[in-house]
Amino acid sequence: MIDGIRELTRLTTFFLAGFLSACGGQNGSLELANDGGGPSLQSSVSEPIILFDTLEHDFGTIIEGEQVVCYFDYENGGDHELLITSVEADCGCTTLGWSNEPLKPGARESLELIFDASGRSGAQRKVVTVRSNASNQIVRLIIKANINNGV
Numbered sequence: 001m002i003d004g005i006r007e008l009t010r011l012t013t014f015f016l017a018g019f020l021s022a023c024g025g026q027n028g029s030l031e032l033a034n035d036g037g038g039p040s041l042q043s044s045v046s047e048p049i050i051l052f053d054t055l056e057h058d059f060g061t062i063i064e065g066e067q068v069v070c071y072f073d074y075e076n077g078g079d080h081e082l083l084i085t086s087v088e089a090d091c092g093c094t095t096l097g098w099s100n101e102p103l104k105p106g107a108r109e110s111l112e113l114i115f116d117a118s119g120r121s122g123a124q125r126k127v128v129t130v131r132s133n134a135s136n137q138i139v140r141l142i143i144k145a146n147i148n149n150g151v
Contacts, residue, residue, distance in 0.1 A: 048082035048105070050134040051075045056142040057113075064149040065118045071110040072141055076103045078134065086131045087111065093118075094126055094143070113143060121149040 057070045076082035081102035089096060097112035113128060128141040 046079055048076050048078035048080050048103075048132070048134045050082055050084075050130070050132050050136060050139060051077040052139060052141065055139070056144070059115065059143065059145040061146045061148055062117055064121055064147050067114055067116050067118075068145070069112065069114050070143065071112055073108060073110050075108045076105050076134075079105050081105070082132060082134055084111075084130060084132045086129075088129050088131075089113075090127045090129075093120065094128065096128065111141075113141075115143055115145060117145065117147045120147045122147060 051074060053073045053075075055072075057072070059068050059070070062068055081104055083102045084098055084100075087096045087098050093116045095114040095116070097114075099109050103109055111130070115126070117124075124143075124145045124147060126143050128143070130139045130141060131137060132139075
């Protein structure tokens with residue numbers, strides 16, 4: 001049984017080595033790495049990655065007409081500069097603020113979101129779409145609130 005597993009491992013390694021050498025080691029390809037502990041796959045992705053601390057914010061219960069603010073903190077988890085190209089809300093009740101400057105790898109920033117509860121009541125759920133040059137080009141953020149109109 002152990003010999004069968006070893007043979008399967010050798011065949012898999014042989015196949016991957018041939019496949020990966022055909023890729024030419026270009027950016028974004030997979031590379032076979034051997035650190036002494038046996039063969040393993042590593043990604044050589046060269047692009048930004050946008051990593052939000054959270055994808056959802058719940059304001060809880062707020063009063064109709066109130067304006068509330070939250071911040072979605074994010075990081076560039078990649079190895080190239082991150083640039084947010086657009087941020088769009090699914091309604092006009094939400095005002096957005098973000099940096100137009102490229103974010104260096106490892107750096108952090110915040111996206112500001114202001115929700116205006118004027119003329120609204122009950123449970124609300126709004127989606128904010130963030131587009132960037134990251135490998136995860138589109139990220140959707142969600143805000144929630146329960147609006148009490150005092151009636």
